[in-house]
Amino acid sequence: MDNRLDALFAALADPTRRAILTMLLEDDMAVTDVAEPFQMSLAAISKHLTILTRAGLISQEKRGRVKWCKLEPDTMRDVTVWVQGFGQFEPVHLDAFERFLAAEFAEPGETG
Amino acid sequence: MDNRLDALFAALADPTRRAILTMLLEDDMAVTDVAEPFQMSLAAISKHLTILTRAGLISQEKRGRVKWCKLEPDTMRDVTVWVQGFGQFEPVHLDAFERFLAAEFAEPGETG
DNA sequence: GGCATATTCAACCTTTCGGTTGACGATTAT
DNA sequence: ATAATCGTCAACCGAAAGGTTGAATATGCC
Numbered sequence: 001m002d003n004r005l006d007a008l009f010a011a012l013a014d015p016t017r018r019a020i021l022t023m024l025l026e027d028d029m030a031v032t033d034v035a036e037p038f039q040m041s042l043a044a045i046s047k048h049l050t051i052l053t054r055a056g057l058i059s060q061e062k063r064g065r066v067k068w069c070k071l072e073p074d075t076m077r078d079v080t081v082w083v084q085g086f087g088q089f090e091p092v093h094l095d096a097f098e099r100f101l102a103a104e105f106a107e108p109g110e111t112g
Numbered sequence: 113m114d115n116r117l118d119a120l121f122a123a124l125a126d127p128t129r130r131a132i133l134t135m136l137l138e139d140d141m142a143v144t145d146v147a148e149p150f151q152m153s154l155a156a157i158s159k160h161l162t163i164l165t166r167a168g169l170i171s172q173e174k175r176g177r178v179k180w181c182k183l184e185p186d187t188m189r190d191v192t193v194w195v196q197g198f199g200q201f202e203p204v205h206l207d208a209f210e211r212f213l214a215a216e217f218a219e220p221g222e223t224g
Numbered sequence: 225g226g227c228a229t230a231t232t233c234a235a236c237c238t239t240t241c242g243g244t245t246g247a248c249g250a251t252t253a254t
Numbered sequence: 255a256t257a258a259t260c261g262t263c264a265a266c267c268g269a270a271a272g273g274t275t276g277a278a279t280a281t282g283c284c
Contacts, residue, residue: 010125013121014242018194025197025198030261032259040243041244041245042262043261047241065259067262079191080192083195084192085134085137126272152272154231155232159272160272177231177280178229179232
């Protein structure tokens with residue numbers, strides 16, 4: 001990982017890690033709680049969190065025996081900056097992403 | 113799940129491939145010409161181009177015995193959409209992008 | 225036809241990735 | 255004190271990534 005962008009894009013290339021990031025969009029979470037919805041060991045999730053931390057996409061703070069994971073969305077700006085150099089700065093509406101989130105965290109009784 | 117973003121981010125995670133993309137920002141190029149500035153075999157570059165093609169970031173068209181590589185910047189919009197869901201949609205200036213390019217090209221170490 | 229050019233294929237190698245398991249240090253609860 | 259919980263570490267594994275080399279396939283040129 002010689003370059004910052006290497007670590008960033010590589011971190012984002014894994015679906016488990018992207019799912020973790022969207023989970024953290026809701027709220028800070030303990031490692032165990034992050035792991036809960038996944039069908040893999042806690043150790044595996046712990047590794048994913050380390051990768052996300054090294055990429056700067058999250059930060060981890062230990063309070064007591066619980067390690068809290070916090071999204072660091074500013075880091076994604078590096079991605080945006082790089083990508084937008086290719087001319088993709090047309091108005092990007094959040095529609096698609098919001099629909100995705102809405103579906104992901106859908107609550108009963110809520111109508112679009 | 114969405115294999116699409118996996119392939120996209122993974123393709124962007126390699127510095128050689130990102131360098132190729134920025135080269136193609138200038139103009140369409142033949143495979144041999146793409147390979148020229150790199151210290152690796154033509155076969156290696158060919159593989160990188162295949163990965164970029166499968167990710168949708170470039171297209172390749174064979175005319176005669178020359179295969180032309182063309183940037184497909186629209187594909188990066190998928191990245192933008194996903195990333196901007198995290199709130200990083202402040203105005204991005206190309207100044208910043210150019211600094212990134214300078215940093216990218218300073219890294220490899222062939223020139224100094 | 226015969227040869228050079230352009231690109232990929234196939235086989236191989238080494239390193240990294242994503243996962244597992246079991247043991248461990250640290251903290252909290254009983 | 256003892257037990258349970260939280261999270262990481264270490265060793266291991268199979269698969270994939272990124273590279274090499276040499277042969278193969280097209281295509282263009284004389």
